[in-house]
Amino acid sequence: MKKVVGVGLFLLVWEGVAHSGLVPQQYFPSVTQVALAAREMLLSGELLQAEGKTLMRALIGLLLAIGLGVSLAMLAARYLLLARMWAPLVEIMRSVPPAALVPLGIFALGLTPKLFIGIVVFAGITMVYLPALNALINTEPVQINAARTLGYSRLETLFLVRLPAAWPEIFTGIRVAAGAALIASIASEMLAGKDGLGFLLFDTAFSLRTNAMFAVMLVAALNGILFNELVLWARRPLAGWQDALNHLGDAR
Amino acid sequence: MNRLSRLRDSAWPGTLFLLGLLLTWEVAARQIASPNFPGALTVLSKLGEVGPALLREMGVTLWRAAAGLLLALVTMLPLGVFIGRFRALGDFIEPVIDMLRPLPPLAIVPVAMLFAGVGSGAKVMVIFYSVSFPIILSAIDAVRGAHPMLSNVARSLRMSRREIMLEIDLPAALPQVMVGIRIAVALAILISVSTEMLLSTDGIGNFIMRSQEEFQIAAGMAALIVIAVTALIINGVVEWIDRRALRWHYAKQASTTSN
Amino acid sequence: QEVKKLRVALVPGIGCLSIYVAAVKGFFKAENLDLEEIPINTGPGAATAVTSNSADVGYGGTLPIILARSHNIPFRFVMGGYYEQAPLSSDDAIIASNKSGINSVADLKGKVIAVNNAGGVNDQQVRLKLAEAGIPIESVKILSVPFPQMQAALQIGNADAVATVEPFRTAILLAKLGKVIARGYVKDKDLTKAVPVGVFYATEQWINGNADTLARLKRSIEKANDFIKANPAEAKEILVQRLRLPADVVGALTLPPYTTTIDPAGLQAVMDAALSVGFLKKPMKAQEMFADSK
Amino acid sequence: MIGSVSLLSVQGISKALGNAKQSTQIIGSVSFEARRGEFVSVVGPSGCGKTTLLMCLAGLYAVDGGRLAFDGKPVSAPPQGVSVVFQDYSRSLLPWKTVFDNVLFGMKRITDMDSIGKRAWAAELIASVGLKGFEASYPWQVSGGMQQRVAIARGLAARSRLLLLDEPLAAVDAQTRAEMQDLLLDLARKYDQTCVLVTHDVDEAVYMADRIVVLSKRPTTVVEDIPVALSKPRDQLKTREDRTYLGLRHEVITLIRSMRVDH
Amino acid sequence: MIGSVSLLSVQGISKALGNAKQSTQIIGSVSFEARRGEFVSVVGPSGCGKTTLLMCLAGLYAVDGGRLAFDGKPVSAPPQGVSVVFQDYSRSLLPWKTVFDNVLFGMKRITDMDSIGKRAWAAELIASVGLKGFEASYPWQVSGGMQQRVAIARGLAARSRLLLLDEPLAAVDAQTRAEMQDLLLDLARKYDQTCVLVTHDVDEAVYMADRIVVLSKRPTTVVEDIPVALSKPRDQLKTREDRTYLGLRHEVITLIRSMRVDH
Numbered sequence A: 001m002k003k004v005v006g007v008g009l010f011l012l013v014w015e016g017v018a019h020s021g022l023v024p025q026q027y028f029p030s031v032t033q034v035a036l037a038a039r040e041m042l043l044s045g046e047l048l049q050a051e052g053k054t055l056m057r058a059l060i061g062l063l064l065a066i067g068l069g070v071s072l073a074m075l076a077a078r079y080l081l082l083a084r085m086w087a088p089l090v091e092i093m094r095s096v097p098p099a100a101l102v103p104l105g106i107f108a109l110g111l112t113p114k115l116f117i118g119i120v121v122f123a124g125i126t127m128v129y130l131p132a133l134n135a136l137i138n139t140e141p142v143q144i145n146a147a148r149t150l151g152y153s154r155l156e157t158l159f160l161v162r163l164p165a166a167w168p169e170i171f172t173g174i175r176v177a178a179g180a181a182l183i184a185s186i187a188s189e190m191l192a193g194k195d196g197l198g199f200l201l202f203d204t205a206f207s208l209r210t211n212a213m214f215a216v217m218l219v220a221a222l223n224g225i226l227f228n229e230l231v232l233w234a235r236r237p238l239a240g241w242q243d244a245l246n247h248l249g250d251a252r
Numbered sequence B: 001m002n003r004l005s006r007l008r009d010s011a012w013p014g015t016l017f018l019l020g021l022l023l024t025w026e027v028a029a030r031q032i033a034s035p036n037f038p039g040a041l042t043v044l045s046k047l048g049e050v051g052p053a054l055l056r057e058m059g060v061t062l063w064r065a066a067a068g069l070l071l072a073l074v075t076m077l078p079l080g081v082f083i084g085r086f087r088a089l090g091d092f093i094e095p096v097i098d099m100l101r102p103l104p105p106l107a108i109v110p111v112a113m114l115f116a117g118v119g120s121g122a123k124v125m126v127i128f129y130s131v132s133f134p135i136i137l138s139a140i141d142a143v144r145g146a147h148p149m150l151s152n153v154a155r156s157l158r159m160s161r162r163e164i165m166l167e168i169d170l171p172a173a174l175p176q177v178m179v180g181i182r183i184a185v186a187l188a189i190l191i192s193v194s195t196e197m198l199l200s201t202d203g204i205g206n207f208i209m210r211s212q213e214e215f216q217i218a219a220g221m222a223a224l225i226v227i228a229v230t231a232l233i234i235n236g237v238v239e240w241i242d243r244r245a246l247r248w249h250y251a252k253q254a255s256t257t258s259n
Numbered sequence C: 001q002e003v004k005k006l007r008v009a010l011v012p013g014i015g016c017l018s019i020y021v022a023a024v025k026g027f028f029k030a031e032n033l034d035l036e037e038i039p040i041n042t043g044p045g046a047a048t049a050v051t052s053n054s055a056d057v058g059y060g061g062t063l064p065i066i067l068a069r070s071h072n073i074p075f076r077f078v079m080g081g082y083y084e085q086a087p088l089s090s091d092d093a094i095i096a097s098n099k100s101g102i103n104s105v106a107d108l109k110g111k112v113i114a115v116n117n118a119g120g121v122n123d124q125q126v127r128l129k130l131a132e133a134g135i136p137i138e139s140v141k142i143l144s145v146p147f148p149q150m151q152a153a154l155q156i157g158n159a160d161a162v163a164t165v166e167p168f169r170t171a172i173l174l175a176k177l178g179k180v181i182a183r184g185y186v187k188d189k190d191l192t193k194a195v196p197v198g199v200f201y202a203t204e205q206w207i208n209g210n211a212d213t214l215a216r217l218k219r220s221i222e223k224a225n226d227f228i229k230a231n232p233a234e235a236k237e238i239l240v241q242r243l244r245l246p247a248d249v250v251g252a253l254t255l256p257p258y259t260t261t262i263d264p265a266g267l268q269a270v271m272d273a274a275l276s277v278g279f280l281k282k283p284m285k286a287q288e289m290f291a292d293s294k
Numbered sequence D, E: 001m002i003g004s005v006s007l008l009s010v011q012g013i014s015k016a017l018g019n020a021k022q023s024t025q026i027i028g029s030v031s032f033e034a035r036r037g038e039f040v041s042v043v044g045p046s047g048c049g050k051t052t053l054l055m056c057l058a059g060l061y062a063v064d065g066g067r068l069a070f071d072g073k074p075v076s077a078p079p080q081g082v083s084v085v086f087q088d089y090s091r092s093l094l095p096w097k098t099v100f101d102n103v104l105f106g107m108k109r110i111t112d113m114d115s116i117g118k119r120a121w122a123a124e125l126i127a128s129v130g131l132k133g134f135e136a137s138y139p140w141q142v143s144g145g146m147q148q149r150v151a152i153a154r155g156l157a158a159r160s161r162l163l164l165l166d167e168p169l170a171a172v173d174a175q176t177r178a179e180m181q182d183l184l185l186d187l188a189r190k191y192d193q194t195c196v197l198v199t200h201d202v203d204e205a206v207y208m209a210d211r212i213v214v215l216s217k218r219p220t221t222v223v224e225d226i227p228v229a230l231s232k233p234r235d236q237l238k239t240r241e242d243r244t245y246l247g248l249r250h251e252v253i254t255l256i257r258s259m260r261v262d263h
């Protein structure tokens, strides 16, 4: 409910800015104009089709990024030599814009779904890996000590103590990565796609359909909320305990 | 010897690993032998040729990245702590953050241009926009995830909300927020380059764009190498600052960790 | 005659009308060509798709392919797409806003000019025209603004002039925001030549192995070109449908001449222009784009 | 010494913990008064709700029912002039501050002292809890008992009118414990402080108190409110051999035994 | 009951803490033996190095010098068959596991029991530490004393041959404390466990022990290694009134007094 209010306020501000005359409405349409354009695109089916494509790519890429990021972080936390080994690569990967890699990507992966998913994974993986590694090596030492003396091997400690303790922080990473995954799928579609929201964004811009372009952006924005709900839903069983612990302090 | 300092103390494995990658690259390029995929040696010799120009462009890129990052740090860090502390507020603001997050920088460029013009302002705004999210999200989550005990202490000392946020929430959250900041730093460079590829006439992103337009693939890769090296250096600096600012945290982790 | 599959990487735009018409009118099918359009939004992207075998044939701007060839990417032109020729047609223009008070290229001194992307064909155009007017490039401020945002940039005043292409050119002119002060990707003296703007290209290797497919492609495109010439109104209608462009803009713009032939003189003019502003590093002969390289 | 005015007035307060779906009544109904300068010991079985009670007194938890007043004013937020030493001492110290700065941190709200005075007072306190030489250590660099003493020093630093102590000496050795007890009594007298001490050590409860509040198991109520008729100042040897002392000790132990949480 | 074989052999071990730049000698030189089934109490002033010693015994800290053997084998990593109840009980529990699961977590090494047996044993332990009804609570939902008892239950769950207890009863009330003491003694006898108990409560140290190791202040050394000639089983009333008991108590207190950390 509160979420709806927040989004409503946001739309209200948008509407206000659009009517303020700060920028000609032709270039920055009002919410109502955008809604009309969205309705039309919905009816024609092009919006839903593009949305499905983009969501699928982002979701598969995100899941892969999470799986890989967490696994690699666990591997790195267990064998610190590995962490040190690929640390520079991680740093490099984080600053290289995927857009610069699109030509190389097309060359290596072809114009296949692999390309888009590959770019999404590339954009998201370090955002999962870094917080995960940080959380995995910063576990409460007393808990590690307890597990060690209770007979848990380092590997078991990793899975049974470090990982559960790290989930809350890992999920922060996943939240950031979820946004990055959506961005990456749209951006790659803008650069090299023939479908999806990214392509539609480009297409609407190049066919001078400003209202439609904003409608696509609105849909992209709503995906953010959708993905975040997904992340929160997945978070509950793994890191929900932390919220409850935290509510202890909310006694007032 | 503890895990953290062991993690940081040697550059050898990383260097060897990178060299290994370069080697693999060179071998692969020779195997494939395509003008689309020049080898490491070709790219490195190209780097020697265009290096000075690249460094100049990198300077421009970094300047904008730094401006956007700084802006994000000074606004989003406090805002994140604020939202983290006042859950009710987060309920309203977070959905808006979530909405704004998935908009690709490329897509907000037109909007940014409408409001911030077409100069550096628009680019800095886009960088600011993009790097805000890792900072604010990690701040929100870190503050929320902190054990309520310290907040009890602060409240019993009758600290004001502002003081609690500044003197308790922020330092307590910093070890986790630092990871968000590290992500943001790299992202700032990335976005700076990306926006330049799209709407700039200078900066290393523009250089890459030109190289792509002109099919100077080796030159484009040389630019990527410059970005990579810069990223490594900057990350080194950030880590150094991190270790200074959070000396207590690393010492604590080190001192209480078992053998 | 068996059905041949053909993948064409293209940068969507007005230049693609022949392909759209051939598809809509079933000219490809008539040649037993199963043609798949692969839209890619940048010229280099489309070219990479061709070199990496994600597409068989590319269709896009002339200049990027010339540059690719000059960097030893084994591209060859397969046939022409469309061209511009003064005074008959023009696809591109430098437009100055009304409020800037600019009347000619010479007035650009000290002004702000927007190009689509630095290093692209628009950038080359601006540099070429400034050089011809004797204005040093340093005396103007060149900005990079994507085509769709140029109109806003002109109106809001972020730029005094823009180097743009169709359909944005017509849209700006329709909105009465400015006037054309220069045109063409070649030197003014070459404007009267038939300057190829859009071309079909492929790798040498592919061309050598697919002569038959290429012949079918050529025949169907030629049929389409004839159709466009004969039914401009219906062709425009197809353009509106395929590119979802506003009908008034399409109605107002002049369709460029679509042809499968490439005038070597026009092509040479493009190469010379690129060389004169330094985009091309060494002189090239038009013939190189047709002959096998060693 | 003890004024007749009630500084802290607890009248039938109750408190449940948990969330909306599932909440447990922790404090059934608790009433007692603490006059100015009075030292009240609170004893009760483990898990009965002593910590919860102290959190309410500190204004950190809102009470569900009853009336709670400090210095005549109802408590709705942490009131001025109340310090708390938390049971979870190790978590209550700021890990990024040294021992010295943690103690200094306790003086946040002190206005009648300049920075030099504060530093001197902090140094004095640290010395009197036996941590001289550890000023520059971080909390996680000192032992459990030492951490607990840092927490005490921080609690004492503010010279608050009301001091709430939640098992403040649970982790220190017997000898130090005795010294700390006397330190607390000393300072309380010197600064006219009212204290509420939660402790599981009956000897300590009797030794320190002017009054002992014995709590029942959860949901907790006051079983007995016993005045301690022992002269002040107390003495570790003499007081503990005093007849009255032994009698009270016996009484309290018997009371607690009688209400063991069954299992 | 007590075997003559030394299960734990500590010979002149030393340990410094801190980093390379600045390290402090915590354990000077400590030697003692614990035979199978023996109960050793360790007492010493706060901050002397008891926790550090226990961490060494548990194989969690590597000793700098001396020889440390468990069951004849040198200790270099946490050895099989050693359980620890940590002083920092609240942090040692896993916050994402319920009380029940935390106790179950302690049974990793138990192989001769199926999952049903383990669950029954966990339930039994939880009941015997007085936490019946709190199985489904999370550690942070129960009081300090209850958390400490969860930690004890977890430590007991493994039925290890050597049990290291770091002030395991510091946060529970007197009555529960007595019961827990007897529980520990009972189980130790039943499962033939050797125990090393760090405590600051001299009464407890004497009551529980077959031998008391008195440590000096930092850098710590063994001041006295006192055998306790009290019959077993012990009894909370009888043993504590025993002459020998009182004599030992006196001896230990005197020893500790004599070496207060000066300030």
Ligand SMILES: Nc1ncnc2c1ncn2[C@@H]1O[C@H](COP(=O)(O)OP(=O)(O)OP(=O)(O)O)[C@@H](O)[C@H]1O
Residues within 6 Å of the ligand: B255, B256, D140, D141, D142, D143, D144, D145, D146, D171, D172, D173, E017, E018, E019, E024, E026, E044, E045, E046, E047, E048, E049, E050, E051, E052, E053, E087, E200, E218
């Ligand atoms: N990381 C560290 N660096 C330097 N000194 C440390 C560190 N950790 C602990 N110490 C010191 O080691 C000494 C012994 O600590 P330890 O925790 O073993 O004491 P303890 O005997 O268990 O005390 P207590 O009874 O208070 O728990 C203390 O004086 C403490 O200051």
Ligand SMILES: Nc1ncnc2c1ncn2[C@@H]1O[C@H](COP(=O)(O)OP(=O)(O)OP(=O)(O)O)[C@@H](O)[C@H]1O
Residues within 6 Å of the ligand: A248, D017, D018, D019, D024, D026, D044, D045, D046, D047, D048, D049, D050, D051, D052, D053, D087, D200, D218, E140, E141, E142, E143, E144, E145, E146, E171, E172, E173
């Ligand atoms: N968040 C919570 N939800 C439900 N019950 C809680 C919560 N927090 C505490 N409790 C319960 O409240 C009761 C009282 O806890 P409290 O910490 O006040 O006890 P205490 O008297 O201080 O015990 P101790 O002497 O062991 O510290 C305990 O039984 C505990 O299980």
Ligand SMILES: [Mg+2]
Residues within 6 Å of the ligand: D050, D051, D052, D087, D166, E143, E144, E145
């Ligand atoms: Mg308590």
Ligand SMILES: [Mg+2]
Residues within 6 Å of the ligand: D143, D144, D145, E050, E051, E052, E087, E166
């Ligand atoms: Mg200790």
